[in-house]
Amino acid sequence: MMTLEILTLILLVSLIPLLLSLWYRVGHLQQSLGETRGRLEALVQGETRGLFSQLEADRSLRDRLDLHQGLPYSRNWSASPDFLKLIVEHCLEARPARILECSSGLTTLMLARCCQLNGQGHVYSLENGAPFAAATGHHLDRYGVADRASLILAPLENQRIKEENYLWYGLNGLPVADIDMLVIDGPPGFLQRHSRYPALPLLFGRLSDACVIFLDDAARQDEKEIVMRWKQEFPAIRHEFIPTERGCSVFRLG
Numbered sequence: 001m002m003t004l005e006i007l008t009l010i011l012l013v014s015l016i017p018l019l020l021s022l023w024y025r026v027g028h029l030q031q032s033l034g035e036t037r038g039r040l041e042a043l044v045q046g047e048t049r050g051l052f053s054q055l056e057a058d059r060s061l062r063d064r065l066d067l068h069q070g071l072p073y074s075r076n077w078s079a080s081p082d083f084l085k086l087i088v089e090h091c092l093e094a095r096p097a098r099i100l101e102c103s104s105g106l107t108t109l110m111l112a113r114c115c116q117l118n119g120q121g122h123v124y125s126l127e128n129g130a131p132f133a134a135a136t137g138h139h140l141d142r143y144g145v146a147d148r149a150s151l152i153l154a155p156l157e158n159q160r161i162k163e164e165n166y167l168w169y170g171l172n173g174l175p176v177a178d179i180d181m182l183v184i185d186g187p188p189g190f191l192q193r194h195s196r197y198p199a200l201p202l203l204f205g206r207l208s209d210a211c212v213i214f215l216d217d218a219a220r221q222d223e224k225e226i227v228m229r230w231k232q233e234f235p236a237i238r239h240e241f242i243p244t245e246r247g248c249s250v251f252r253l254g
Ligand SMILES: C[S@@+](CC[C@H](N)C(=O)[O-])C[C@H]1O[C@@H](n2cnc3c(N)ncnc32)[C@H](O)[C@@H]1O
Pocket: 077, 078, 079, 102, 103, 104, 105, 106, 107, 108, 127, 128, 129, 132, 185, 186, 187, 188
């Protein structure tokens, strides 16, 4: 009997470290579950706030520009509503005469509508893909703003800049200089490293003294590096980063 009690006692005592370890692990698990839950809640709140402000920007753009018959919007390929809002506000306020954009789409439609509302200005849009140029042209016609934009089919060509090769829009069909507003939203970043870098070296000579440049997707590492290169190579330009969903870098020459 005595031996059984001793054995039970020994068993209980030997279980103490195991129980303590279990207690510690459960506490630890509870704490990390609490932290994960907090992080998820913050993430969901941030995403919801972001989505809400994109929807708000989208609705205010449609109302302001009276574009209510459907838009060529794609979550993956179109500029985000907050970026569109920035370029639209600038276009309506500064009333640029000549706008050049790298890549066509929703940006072309909205800027052409701004020029129509301004009663002046024209958009020149470099587009490398014929189907995308045709789709944009269709929307410009549908909204009656085709006379405010020229879609320039500009297949990507090898462009050599500072001993480096880039695929970038061929500029032979671009009839314009003295550009007052430049919007850079292409070529796509996956094509090559620093895909949008050639824009400034190749177009700088065609910009007016008062030109304002908008670079989309400026929060990406690749675009951050492009901005650093431009700032070194064109020290006179003034740079401002605007924290839109994908980041927007604005450069002013004047
Ligand atoms: C980032 S998109 C921007 C288009 C335009 N600025 C806009 O906001 O609607 C840049 C380029 O991607 C290409 N592109 C557009 N839609 C595409 C798609 N569904 N698949 C592959 N490339 C596409 C087009 O050549 C377009 O000029």
